[in-house]
Amino acid sequence: MDxxxxxxxxxxIPMLVSFVIPLVGIWNKKLPFYMATAAMAASLLAALGIMNxxxxxxxxxxxxxxxxxxxxIEYYIDHLxxxxxxxxxxxxxxxxxxxxxxxxxxxxxxxxxFYCVLLLLFTGLIGMLVTGDMFNIYVFLEISSLSAYALIxxxxxxxxxxxxxxxxxxxxxxxxxxxxxxxLYMATGSLNIHDLSxxxxxxxxxxxxxxxxxxxxxxxxxxxxxxxxxxWLPGAYTHAPSAVSAYIAPLMSKxxxxxxxxxxxxxxxxxxxxxxLPIMEILSWIAAVAIIFGSIVAISQSDIKMMLAYSSISxxxxxxxxxTMGNREGFIGSVLHILNHAFxxxxxxxxxxxxxxxxxxxxxxxxxxxxxxxxxxxxxxxxAALSMIGLPPTAGFFSKWYLVLGAISAxxxxxxxxxxxxxxxxxxxxxxxxxxxxxxxxxxxxxxPIERNEAPxxxxxxxxxxxxxxxxxxxxxxxxxxxxxxxxxxxxxx
Amino acid sequence: xxHEQESIVIKTVARLLVPFIQLFALYVIMHGHSSPGxxxxxxxxxxxxFILLSIAYGLDExxxxxxxxxxxxxxxxxVFLYAGTGVLCLxxxxxxxxxxxxxxxxxxxxxxxAIEIGVGITVMAAMVSIFHDLLDFE
Numbered sequence: 115m116d117x118x119x120x121x122x123x124x125x126x127i128p129m130l131v132s133f134v135i136p137l138v139g140i141w142n143k144k145l146p147f148y149m150a151t152a153a154m155a156a157s158l159l160a161a162l163g164i165m166n167x168x169x170x171x172x173x174x175x176x177x178x179x180x181x182x183x184x185x186x187i188e189y190y191i192d193h194l195x196x197x198x199x200x201x202x203x204x205x206x207x208x209x210x211x212x213x214x215x216x217x218x219x220x221x222x223x224x225x226x227x228f229y230c231v232l233l234l235l236f237t238g239l240i241g242m243l244v245t246g247d248m249f250n251i252y253v254f255l256e257i258s259s260l261s262a263y264a265l266i267x268x269x270x271x272x273x274x275x276x277x278x279x280x281x282x283x284x285x286x287x288x289x290x291x292x293x294x295x296x297x298l299y300m301a302t303g304s305l306n307i308h309d310l311s312x313x314x315x316x317x318x319x320x321x322x323x324x325x326x327x328x329x330x331x332x333x334x335x336x337x338x339x340x341x342x343x344x345x346w347l348p349g350a351y352t353h354a355p356s357a358v359s360a361y362i363a364p365l366m367s368k369x370x371x372x373x374x375x376x377x378x379x380x381x382x383x384x385x386x387x388x389x390x391l392p393i394m395e396i397l398s399w400i401a402a403v404a405i406i407f408g409s410i411v412a413i414s415q416s417d418i419k420m421m422l423a424y425s426s427i428s429x430x431x432x433x434x435x436x437x438t439m440g441n442r443e444g445f446i447g448s449v450l451h452i453l454n455h456a457f458x459x460x461x462x463x464x465x466x467x468x469x470x471x472x473x474x475x476x477x478x479x480x481x482x483x484x485x486x487x488x489x490x491x492x493x494x495x496x497x498a499a500l501s502m503i504g505l506p507p508t509a510g511f512f513s514k515w516y517l518v519l520g521a522i523s524a525x526x527x528x529x530x531x532x533x534x535x536x537x538x539x540x541x542x543x544x545x546x547x548x549x550x551x552x553x554x555x556x557x558x559x560x561x562x563p564i565e566r567n568e569a570p571x572x573x574x575x576x577x578x579x580x581x582x583x584x585x586x587x588x589x590x591x592x593x594x595x596x597x598x599x600x601x602x603x604x605x606x607x608x
Numbered sequence: 609x610x611h612e613q614e615s616i617v618i619k620t621v622a623r624l625l626v627p628f629i630q631l632f633a634l635y636v637i638m639h640g641h642s643s644p645g646x647x648x649x650x651x652x653x654x655x656x657x658f659i660l661l662s663i664a665y666g667l668d669e670x671x672x673x674x675x676x677x678x679x680x681x682x683x684x685x686x687v688f689l690y691a692g693t694g695v696l697c698l699x700x701x702x703x704x705x706x707x708x709x710x711x712x713x714x715x716x717x718x719x720x721x722a723i724e725i726g727v728g729i730t731v732m733a734a735m736v737s738i739f740h741d742l743l744d745f746e
Contacts (some may be wrong), residue, residue, distance in 0.1 A: 119698060119704075120704075122698070122703070122704040126691065126698075126704065130688070130691050130695070132682045132708065133687045133688050133691070136680050137680070137681060137684050137685075140677060140681075177703055178705060179704065179705040180702060180708065
């Protein structure tokens with residue numbers, strides 16, 4: 115098939131396979147896992163093909179049903195979404211391979227429906243990335259959110275309450291997004307992102323547009339888990355099954371962050387986002403508070419999943435902080451941090467899942483002797499933790515470096531200090547875990563057994579791939595920025 | 609859990625109404641692409657007929673004739689019909705859901721009809737299985 119159909123195939127393959135899985139599941143319980151992995155791998159190939167095409171020829175436009183935009187739905191892929199789509203597909207494939215043993219142990223008998231819903235979640239995330247239509251983004255946002263609610267609800271005994279909270283707050287977030295789309299449609303009569311960006315130019319003084327921008331920020335802020343709107347996030351990440359945490363934590367908030375960037379920099383242009391209103395100024399302060407708040411609360415947690423969840427809140431703060439600087443370095447730092455954080459959080463949650471799989475504990479004090487019983491997993495944890503703190507040559511260093519550069523060239527020294535303090539706080543809570551894992555065999559029988567009991571290969575290999583990815587991204591970051599991320603910086607940002 | 613009703617009036621009225629409800633549902637589905645109506649609305653009406661049967665004759669009777677497995681198959685099959693029509697257009701060399709290339713008379717109308725039928729089947733099956741699940745929760 116020729117390459118022009120790739121933008122639809124990347125969404126269509128997982129969607130079709132997820133409909134076939136319940137049928138196959140009636141007579142074979144093992145096959146759905148292989149089908150899901152194959153579908154994600156096919157999407158990854160398609161995404162790589164799109165990426166290649168975008169790098170060579172620039173943005174791609176695909177007309178659904180042959181209808182010309184702005185009337186029909188258009189799939190529009192430029193450097194930014196091609197890049198994040200490749201990232202989402204890559205992480206999905208490995209977490210899907212990882213999930214099989216974990217979900218079989220934690221929720222036996224649910225595999226068929228688990229893989230059906232997981233693929234729907236994947237479809238939703240990819241759909242939000244490829245589409246160039248505001249309402250279409252909402253549809254895929256709901257597909258991914260509804261699947262995520264279902265996946266989180268099959269977690270431990272507290273998962274029902276966490277899911278209920280997430281459903282209520284998440285639905286309110288989606289409503290705000292939809293209201294924002296409705297206001298834009300009322301003012302312009304268009305839903306196509308690029309059509310909107312031209313139609314909105316003369317309307318920036320209008321109060322309707324201002325209100326819609328605020329609705330977008332609130333709605334997407336909820337979906338991202340930005341600081342005052344984050345309350346659903348720790349419970350949802352903590353009580354979900356380990357494989358689901360490892361899938362949702364790295365990807366869902368990142369895709370919401372992508373939509374946020376798309377709305378603030380493509381639909382509204384830079385002059386509106388930065389000059390008409392002090393939106394970005396306010397957001398940058400909120401992000402700074404989020405960074406410090408997330409780190410401080412993470413320090414006080416004794417449950418490692420809860421700690422990682424609060425750390426995610428602080429990392430979302432970094433992503434928002436970077437784009438609100440309004441300069442090239444900050445923007446690059448944000449997009450690079452989307453990439454790095456997806457790898458780091460995917461790796462960390464996968465490691466926690468492997469520890470739960472073998473030893474059934476997520477209490478940090480009980481991790482003594484972990485480096486003896488699971489040496490490779492512990493090594494991967496060390497790499498990911500160093501990257502979260504931001505030590506070179508791991509990937510986390512480079513995104514923080516660009517964020518600091520952005521803050522300096524914006525002349526906002528407060529945020530330089532915020533990033534430094536947050537790195538120190540990260541060091542505090544990650545070294546606490548590292549200390550338990552490597553140096554602190556406690557007496558008193560609470561430690562793990564000493565004999566070697568490494569995670570099964572199907573879980574270990576994805577963990578090691580992600581950990582190797584963190585190192586590789588660190589070494590390749592210059593190349594990635596030059597090839598891809600440099601092209602994503604919107605016009606108007608110097 | 610709903611058991612079979614005692615009242616012969618309820619059972620007879622339900623038995624008489626169900627075929628007409630179903631006929632009307634099919635009418636709504638078939639006219640979806642050219643007049644008000646469509647797959648979702650028709651599917652809901654079709655589901656209502658099965659729900660009425662469950663209320664009058666008890667859940668077990670309906671499940672005996674229309675099993676959970678069949679509902680699962682129909683839920684998937686409906687969406688598959690929708691997406692399959694789109695993929696057919698893709699295979700015939702046009703964009704996804706570009707019905708113009710389908711080798712039938714009035715390809716655009718027929719393509720849309722196929723999609724409405726798919727939506728109708730899925731909505732019907734999903735509605736009935738949600739109803740069953742709510743009642744089975746004990």
